[in-house]
Every structure is written in C-alpha cells, then in structure tokens.
Amino acid sequence: xxxxxxxxxxxxAAPHQHKLAVGIDLGTTNSLVATVRSGxxxxxxxxxxxxxxxxxxxxxxxxxxxxxxxxxANQALDPRNVIASVKRFMGRGLNDIAHRESMxxxxxxxxxxxxxxxxxxVKSPVxxxxxxxxxxxxxxxxALGGQLVGAVxxxxxxxxxxxxxATKDAARLAGLPVLRLLNxxxxxxxxxxxxxxxxxxxxxxxxxxxxxxxSILNLSRGVFEVMATGGDSALxxxxxxxxxxxxxxxxxxxxxxxIEDARLLLTRAREAKEYLTPHxxxxxxxxxxxxxxxxxxxxxxxxxxxxxxxxxxxxxxxKKALRDAGLSVSDIKGVVMVGGATRMPQVQRAVGEFFxxxxxxxxxxxxxxxxxxxxxxxxLAGNRAAGDDWLLLDVxxxxxxxxxxxxxxxxxxxxxxxxxxxxxQEFTTFRxxxxxxxxxxxxxxxxxxxxxxxxxxxxxxxxxxxxxGAARIRVRFQVDADGLLAVSASELTSGVEASITVKPAYGLxxxxxAGMLKDSMTHTRDDALRRALKEAQVEAQRLIEAVVSAMxxxxxxxxEEQRVKLESCIARLQTTALGDNRRHITLAMDDLEAxxxxxxxxxxxxxxxxxxxxxxxxxxxxxxxxxxxxxEPA
Amino acid sequence: xxxxxxEKAAKHVAxxxxxxxxxxxxxxxxxxxxxxxxxxxxEFADVADPDDIEFESHGVKVLIDAKSLPYLDGTELDxxxxxxxxxxxxxxxxxxxxxxxxxxxxx
Numbered sequence: 255x256x257x258x259x260x261x262x263x264x265x266x267a268a269p270h271q272h273k274l275a276v277g278i279d280l281g282t283t284n285s286l287v288a289t290v291r292s293g294x295x296x297x298x299x300x301x302x303x304x305x306x307x308x309x310x311x312x313x314x315x316x317x318x319x320x321x322x323x324x325x326x327a328n329q330a331l332d333p334r335n336v337i338a339s340v341k342r343f344m345g346r347g348l349n350d351i352a353h354r355e356s357m358x359x360x361x362x363x364x365x366x367x368x369x370x371x372x373x374x375x376v377k378s379p380v381x382x383x384x385x386x387x388x389x390x391x392x393x394x395x396x397a398l399g400g401q402l403v404g405a406v407x408x409x410x411x412x413x414x415x416x417x418x419x420a421t422k423d424a425a426r427l428a429g430l431p432v433l434r435l436l437n438x439x440x441x442x443x444x445x446x447x448x449x450x451x452x453x454x455x456x457x458x459x460x461x462x463x464x465x466x467x468x469s470i471l472n473l474s475r476g477v478f479e480v481m482a483t484g485g486d487s488a489l490x491x492x493x494x495x496x497x498x499x500x501x502x503x504x505x506x507x508x509x510x511x512x513i514e515d516a517r518l519l520l521t522r523a524r525e526a527k528e529y530l531t532p533h534x535x536x537x538x539x540x541x542x543x544x545x546x547x548x549x550x551x552x553x554x555x556x557x558x559x560x561x562x563x564x565x566x567x568x569x570x571x572x573k574k575a576l577r578d579a580g581l582s583v584s585d586i587k588g589v590v591m592v593g594g595a596t597r598m599p600q601v602q603r604a605v606g607e608f609f610x611x612x613x614x615x616x617x618x619x620x621x622x623x624x625x626x627x628x629x630x631x632x633x634l635a636g637n638r639a640a641g642d643d644w645l646l647l648d649v650x651x652x653x654x655x656x657x658x659x660x661x662x663x664x665x666x667x668x669x670x671x672x673x674x675x676x677x678x679q680e681f682t683t684f685r686x687x688x689x690x691x692x693x694x695x696x697x698x699x700x701x702x703x704x705x706x707x708x709x710x711x712x713x714x715x716x717x718x719x720x721x722x723g724a725a726r727i728r729v730r731f732q733v734d735a736d737g738l739l740a741v742s743a744s745e746l747t748s749g750v751e752a753s754i755t756v757k758p759a760y761g762l763x764x765x766x767x768a769g770m771l772k773d774s775m776t777h778t779r780d781d782a783l784r785r786a787l788k789e790a791q792v793e794a795q796r797l798i799e800a801v802v803s804a805m806x807x808x809x810x811x812x813x814e815e816q817r818v819k820l821e822s823c824i825a826r827l828q829t830t831a832l833g834d835n836r837r838h839i840t841l842a843m844d845d846l847e848a849x850x851x852x853x854x855x856x857x858x859x860x861x862x863x864x865x866x867x868x869x870x871x872x873x874x875x876x877x878x879x880x881x882x883x884x885x886e887p888a
Numbered sequence: 889x890x891x892x893x894x895e896k897a898a899k900h901v902a903x904x905x906x907x908x909x910x911x912x913x914x915x916x917x918x919x920x921x922x923x924x925x926x927x928x929x930x931e932f933a934d935v936a937d938p939d940d941i942e943f944e945s946h947g948v949k950v951l952i953d954a955k956s957l958p959y960l961d962g963t964e965l966d967x968x969x970x971x972x973x974x975x976x977x978x979x980x981x982x983x984x985x986x987x988x989x990x991x992x993x994x995x
Contacts, residue, residue, distance in 0.1 A: 257968065257975025260904060260914065261931045291975065292904050293932070298972065397972035 257399075260292040273403045275433065275635035276394045277441070277627025280383065280407055280421065282341040283463035283490075285309045286621060287390040287405075288628035289398060295445065295625040295632075298397045305621065307393075311385045312336045313374035321389040330517075333358035335372045339464070340386075342487075343368055343379040344424075345417035352487075367420065380420050384427035391430050404433040406631040408623050411437040411469045412483045433634040439469035440478045441626030442592045446614050448473060454587035455481070455579075459605055459613065461568060461595040464490040468572045470579045470586075474732070479676040482578035484571035489564070491527075491595035497560045498523035498552065502538060506548045515542045526552050531597050558600040565604045572608065589613040594620045654709075654731055654739060657694035658882040659684050660792035661703040662785060666731040669699060676732040680746075683727070684796065684883040686803050687719040692887040693729060693743050695754070701781040702788065713887045714743045716750040722799065727884065790839045794831040796883075797843055798824055801850055804857060811856045816849075823849050889961045891916060891943055891950055897967040897976060898946030905948075908932060913949030916965065917956040926959060926993060928978055958982075 277295070279286045284306040288297045297305045304323070312325035313335045319325075329336045337359070343351060348363040360371040369376045387407075394402060409421055418435055425432045436444075439458035443449065448456060453474045460467040467485040471478045499520050503511070511519065518540055526536040530552060540548040576582065589609050595601065596619045605613050617625065655665040658681070667677050683691060691714050698706030717725055726746040733739050742753035801824060805812065812820070827842040893901065893914075905911050917929035933951045936942065941957055943950040952960060963980040983993045 257970065257973055257977055258928060258930050259975050260901070261929075263915065263931050263934050292900075293908055294904060301972065393972065399973050 262293065273635040274394075274398045274400050275403055275628075275631035276390075276398075276405045277436075277624050277629070277631045278387065278390055278405050278407045278430075279438070279441070279621075279624035279627060280341065280386065280409075280424075281309055281462065281623075282339050282465055283309060284620070285386055285390060286624035287394050288621065288624040289394065290628050290632040295628040297621045297624055298394055300393060307386070307389060308338075309341065309386055310336060310338045311340070311382050313372040313377065315373045317374045319374065319385050321385055334360060335374070337370060337372070337377070337382050340379050340382040343370075344383060345413075345420040346379075367416075380424045380427060383421065383424035387425055387428035387430055391428055402430065403635050404431040404631065406433050406436050406441075406627040406634065408436050408438045408441045408627050410467060410483075411439055411480045412467075412485075433631055436627055436630055437469070437478070437480060438467070438592070438623050439471055439480070439483075439590070441623045441630065442590045443471060443473070443478060443626065444629055445617055445622045445626035446588075446590055448588065448590070449478070455581060455585050456588045456590060457572070457575075457586050457609065458590045458592060459568075459572070459596065460485075460592035461601060462490050462593040463595070464488070464492050466490060466568050466571065468568075468575045470575050470581065474676075478674075479732070481581075482575040484575035484578070486567065486571060489567055491593070493564055494527055494561050494595065494598065495520060495524045497564065498526055498557065501552070501556070501560050502548060502550060505550055506546070508542075508546055508548070509544065512543055515544060518542065519548070522548075527557070527598070530554060530557055531599060554599060557598075561598075561600060565600055568601075569604065569608055583609055586611075590622070591615045591619050592622050652697045652707075653699055654695070654697055654733070655706075656729060656741075656884075657692075657696060657703045658792075659795075659885050660788040662788050662792070663696055663698070663701055663703055663706055664882055666729070667733065671733075674732075674734050676730065678728055678730040680881050681727045681729055681884045682723050682881040683717065683720065683725040684722055684885055685799060686722050688722065688725070688886055689717045689719055690715040690887050691717065691727065691743075691884040693741065693752070693754075693884065695731075695739070695741050700777060701785040705777070705781070709739070710741070710754050712741075712743075712752055712754045714745065714750065714752040716748065717745045718748050722796070723881070723883065726881075787834060787836045787839075790836045790843075791831050794827050794839050794843055797846060798827060798831075801846065804850075804853070808853075808857050808860065811860065812853060816853065820846075820849055820853070889941075889957060891945075891952060891957075891960050891962070892964050893945040893948055893950065894964055894966040895946055897965045898948045900967045900976075901948050905932065910934060912936065913951055915951045916960060916963075917953055918959045928993075929956070930965075930976060 274289070276287050276289045286297050286305060286307065288295055299305045300307070307322045308326040310325040310329065311319050311321050312328055312332065313319050325336055326338070329338065346368060347366070348354070348361055348368045351368060354361060362369040362371050362376055367378055367380070369378050370382070391402060405425065407421060407425055409418055413421070421435060422432050438460065442458050442460070443456055456471045456473065458469045458471060460469070465485065465487050466489040467483065469483045470481040472481050502508070502519055502523060522538050522540050526538050529536040534554050536552045538548060538550045538552055542548065586609055589605060589611060591602070591605070591613045596615065602613060602615065653665045653669045654667045655663045658664045664679070666679055667675055693712050693714060694703070694708065695710045696703060696706040697709050700706050714727065717727070727743055728746055729741065729743045731739065731741055740753060740755045742751060744751040801820065805817070805820065809817070823846040827846050830838045830842045901914050911932045911934050913933045915929065915931045915933040918926040919929055920926050936951055937953060939954045940951045941954055943952070959982060960980060961982065963978055966977045966979055968974065968977050980993065
C-alpha cells in the first residue's frame with residue numbers, strides 16, 4: 255500500500271496519477287537518488303539508512319554483479335573485476351584516459367569508447383554505469399512503491415556530447431527514461447532555490463572525494479548559462495586524508511609501514527578529518543601490527559597548516575574560471591558549496607575569503623546535487639496543477655539563427671536542443687567604419703535566409719568606427735523554459751547593447767514544422783551549392799572593399815600602371831561576382847589577390863617603418879578574424 | 889465529530905509547513921474518483937474556505953470541507969515507514985472496502 259504525501263493546494267493527484275520521478279547524482283566516487291516528498295526534496299536511503307551508493311561495481315564469473323559498499327569492500331581483493339570511478343571513462347577513447355598504467359584494469363581499445371575486460375566479459379563504461387543506475391532505480395522504486403516515469407541525471411558542466419550521450423545510453427540500458435540531463439552546478443543552484451532568485455552570476459565550488467570542479471553560472475530569466483568551468487581532476491578529499499596520514503607517520507616517528515598498517519592509518523586519518531570538523535580536536539590512536547603505538551591529537555590548527563597548499567591549489571582554477579568568464583570577484587552574487595570535502599572549515603574559510611562573502615552551505619554538500627535534480631525531475635514529470643503549462647516546449651523544433659552577409663543563415667541554437675538553452679557567438683563588422691549593424695533572427699534548417707522563417711529584426715547602433723573585422727559583437731540567443739527567445743547583441747569594446755524578445759514556436763503548426771524539415775532534407779545539396787556561391791560573393795565583396803580602402807589610404811605607393819591594373823581587376827571581379835559561377839568568382843579573386851601582393855608588401859613595409867600598429871597586411875586581405883560579419887541596417 | 893493527527897504525523901506536517909515557508913495548516917478531504925469509490929485529498933492549506941470545519945491536533949490546524957467530513961469522521965492521520973517508503977496513512981474507521989493502493993476507498 256502506497257503511503258501518501260502532502261500536495262500543494264488544489265494539486266492532489268487522482269489515485270495512481272502521481273508521477274514518480276527522481277533525480278540522480280551519478281558521481282565519480284558516490285551516487286545518490288532523490289525524490290520530492292510532500293513538496294520537499296529528500297534523498298532515498300538504502301535498507302540500512304545509508305544515503306550514498308559507492309559508484310563501484312564488482313563482476314562475478316557467472317555474469318552477475320554487485321554494486322556499492324559490498325563491491326567496494328572487495329576492491330583490494332579483486333581489483334581487476336571491481337570497477338570504480340567509471341565516470342572517468344564515459345565517452346572516452348583509450349588514449350583519452352590519463353594514468354591508465356597505474357589503474358588495475360584490463361583496458362580493451364574499441365572504436366568510440368574504451369572497454370574493460372572482466373571475468374564476466376568485456377564491459378563498456380556505459381554498461382558499468384547502467385549497473386549503478388539500475389541499483390538506484392530499484393532502490394527508488396522500492397521506496398516510492400511504483401514504476402518511475404523518469405529521471406533527471408546530473409553530469410559535469412564540462413561533459414561533451416559524447417559523454418552526455420554515453421550517460422543517456424547508460425540510463426536507457428538501466429530501464430530508466432531520461433527526462434533531462436542537468437549540469438551538476440546547475441542542480442546545486444536549483445537545490446538552493448537560486449533559480450527563483452534575482453538574476454546574477456553564481457559560483458559553484460565542488461570539492462568531491464577525488465575531483466575538484468568550479469563553475470561560473472549566469473542566471474537570467476530563469477535560465478542558467480555556464481559561463482566558465484575549471485578544476486583539477488586529481489584533487490579532492492582523499493588528498494587531505496593523505497596529508498594527515500603523512501603527518502601521523504612523521505609525528506609518531508613510525509618506521510616504514512606494511513600495507514595493512516598503511517591502510518589502517520589511512521582509515522584513521524579519514525576518521526580524524528571527519529571528526530575534526532564539528533569538534534576542533536581529534537584523537538588518533540592505533541596499535542599497529544609492527545607493535546608500534548600511535549597516540550596523537552590532531553587540532554584544527556595543525557590540519558589547516560598541513561593542508562594549506564591543497565586549499566590554495568583549489569583557488570588557482572577559481573581565478574582562472576573567473577578570468578575566462580571575464581569577471582571579477584565582486585561580480586559573484588553567491589557561492590554554492592558542493593561535495594563532502596567542503597565541510598572542512600579551512601576550505602569554507604578560504605573560499606569565503608576569496609569571494610569576500612559567506613558561501614551557501616546549509617544544505618548537505620554530499621546531497622545538494624541530487625536534491626536539485628529531484629526538484630527538476632518533479633517539475634518535468636508534470637507534477638503540477640492543471641493549466642500550469644510552463645513546460646510546453648521541451649526541445650526547439652527548428653534551428654534558430656541569424657542572417658550573415660550575403661543572405662546566409664548562421665545557426666546559433668541547433669534544432670532539438672533541450673530548453674532552456676542559451677548560446678552566444680561572436681560576429682564582426684563588414685565595412686570599415688561601420689557603426690551600426692542589423693540583426694535578423696530567423697528560424698529553419700535551410701542555408702539561405704529566403705528559405706527560412708523571419709522572426710525578428712533589430713539594430714545595434716553606436717559601434718565605434720573601426721576597420722572591418724575588428725569589432726567584436728557578441729550575439730546571444732536564449733530560449734527560456736516557456737520557449738521564449740530573447741536575442742541580445744553587444745559590442746564588446748564599447749559595451750553598446752540592443753535586444754529583442756520573440757516567441758519562435760508561435761504560429762507554426764506541427765505540419766508546418768514537418769514541412770520545413772522535409773524541405774531542408776530534399777534541398778540539402780542544392781542549398782550547399784547556393785551557400786558556397788553566396789559565400790564566394792560575400793568574400794569577393796569583402797576583398798573589393800578592403801582593396802579600395804587600402805588604395806584610398808596608401809594610393810601613393812602605387813604607380814599609375816599598377817593602379818590601372820588593380821582597377822581593372824576590381825571591375826572584373828565586380829562583374830563576375832554578380833553572376834552565378836562560383837569558379838569564375840574565385841579565379842577573379844585570385845587574380846586580384848596576386849595583383850595586390852606587391853602593394854600589400856609595400857604597405858607592410860611602410861607600416862613597420864612608421865612603427866605604426868593597427869594597420870597591417872590584414873587590412874588588405876580583409877582581416878584575419880574568422881568571425882562571420884553582419885551587414886549594416888538598410 | 890473529529891479528525892486527528894498522530895503525534896508523529898503532526899510533527900512532520902509542522903516541519904513541512906516551516907520549510908515550505910507559508911500555509912496555515914493541512915487540508916484533508918475526499919473526492920469521488922479512484923478505483924474504489926472515493927479518494928483521499930491531502931494538501932497544504934493556504935486559505936480557509938467558508939464551509940471548512942477546523943480541528944486542531946498537536947498544534948497543527950486541520951481543515952476539512954463539510955461535505956468530506958462524514959467520510960473522514962474518526963480518522964487518525966498517521967506517518968509511518970514501510971520498508972524504504974515513508975509517508976502519511978489514513979486510519980479511517982468508516983472504510984468498508986479499500987483499494988490495494990491505499991489511495992481510494994469505499995464507505
């Protein structure tokens with residue numbers, strides 16, 4: 255018989271209608287599963303009340319497997335068949351794996367992803383992860399009394415597509431429908447309710463057992479965008495245990511240790527570390543096999559001192575991430591602490607001092623990611639009141655992009671991206687001294703603007719005059735959970751900005767979307783050719799602009815004969831560019847380029863001679879910046 | 889006529905209300921649906937309705953609409969743990985016949 259949970263007013267589900275959904279933190283060292291009960295996220299513990307499931311799987315000769323503490327206990331006994339930290343192998347090839355010679359596993363090289371040879375056969379990291387996920391699914395189903403409609407599974411923010419896909423495949427193999435993959439730092443931020451907070455930039459400091467991650471998140475309109483990530487994949491709580499271990503050996507003046515004694519002392523070191531946080535002093539006593547006796551007191555002061563360099567090592571990546579995001583400490587509105595190792599007071603203090611604010615730490619740092627994932631899962635499963643349909647769109651049905659020079663489409667957010675989503679790309683100006691540019695937002699899969707659906711247009715004005723290609727214009731597309739698209743453009747040197755909000759799915763029926771998709775498939779080849787032609791035409795125009803402007807400024811370097819020659823080349827290119835023969839256009843461009851070589855070299859000499867920075871051969875070549883350029887408003 | 893909470897249930901409700909940050913109490917009721925006649929309603933209450941009947945049990949305010957009360961009279965709401973599962977359970981003396989899921993019943 256199912257036990258009942260308290261619902262929000264008016265939201266009592268009909269019998270059997272409450273959708274059971276969970277959030278899963280699939281960690282390198284430990285995994286957790288959480289769900290929402292009576293409006294609160296809670297972690298589901300096992301029969302013995304243990305919330306964590308060690309991410310360790312042991313395989314037996316009969317093909318069976320065990321997951322968690324039992325598997326972990328046998329790690330030393332059966333190292334080849336007890337797989338730990340499999341997350342490090344997800345979506346990775348053999349050559350991607352660092353320090354594999356120091357691992358006890360029998361790696362098998364396979365296309366795409368590495369495999370592990372065990373006594374139960376060759377296993378892929380996806381299968382091993384699936385075994386962990388299956389154990390969590392069974393635990394959740396036993397606790398919730400029914401089948402799960404789905405799970406939100408968290409992944410590190412830096413996971414690439416292959417690693418994310420591998421995680422999804424593992425879930426499918428475990429019989430677990432994936433509602434969404436969620437970035438771990440975002441999940442932590444959700445657990446703290448920051449998604450309902452005011453907009454701003456947040457830092458998530460995640461110091462786990464063996465890894466350290468720092469993420470800088472920007473929250474705007476309820477969407478988290480990952481601005482920068484960093485970390486150290488070989489730094490975690492285990493290193494702090496090691497420091498205490500070394501201190502014990504030194505302080506107790508021990509002789510070289512046997513393996514058993516070393517293991518015993520390492521365990522004592524970890525216990526002392528955990529005891530120290532709430533108590534301030536931790537007694538360490540042990541009787542070793544060698545007959546030596548350890549009887550020491552570890553104080554917070556000593557621990558802080560011996561672990562100082564470790565704490566400092568975490569601050570370096572934090573600084574780098576901030577730099578990558580182009581931010582300073584004062585831009586950070588809040589700091590979220592994740593991972594058991596952040597309980598240590600010296601870590602709290604160092605992070606607090608660096609960010610000049612008290613970090614958020616009132617939720618259990620081991621559970622915070624799973625709790626946030628559960629909150630998200632509950633929403634995605636549809637445990638909301640009728641009429642509250644804020645999650646209408648789950649993916650973007652058609653790509654969103656903008657118009658670049660020559661009527662071409664540059665896709666910013668590809669079709670089928672899950673929302674909410676935010677992406678940004680840099681563009682540049684097409685003409686020297688261009689002070690305004692047109693942003694034309696379109697939707698569709700085709701290459702040319704005329705074949706896509708126009709959504710909105712706006713202009714960015716007030717760009718300081720610069721040579722073509724020098725301006726850096728960041729265009730940002732953001733689709734929130736309601737499917738609302740907001741586009742903003744800003745020039746990075748001057749900071750001028752403009753933006754617009756549109757609803758892309760509005761007015762398009764399913765049939766229309768299907769039609770547009772079908773069109774794009776039948777016209778793929780056609781479109782590619784047309785795109786290439788357009789690109790050549792734009793390039794030609796850009797080259798002409800550059801040569802003309804160079805002739806204007808440094809025309810005195812040309813003889814009359816050269817000038818006439820150049821002008822005829824330009825004229826020829828101009829006429830061919832109007833036609834539709836791409837080959838002729840490229841040939842005419844090559845001609846003009848050959849003709850200007852000498853001119854360019856002389857201009858170069860002059861500019862070097864004048865020690866005059868800013869004007870270079872690149873001006874003549876139309877700029878080396880590979881950013882696409884946007885046109886001026888009509 | 890009365891409906892009560894067990895001490896354990898009251899403690900859980902009170903702490904849920906604190907963490908939720910709003911709400912005046914707990915709303916119990918029944919609806920005609922479910923596999924076995926009527927189904928329980930168990931919700932947080934933000935406002936009292938005019939036809940609500942109020943009880944107080946271990947410091948928690950319990951609201952029940954007048955129509956539901958006959959189905960629930962004498963009920964004690966308990967909080968229990970069964971295996972890995974934990975949650976609320978209606979101990980309702982009026983029930984003649986319950987669906988196995990515990991979410992709906994017959995009087």
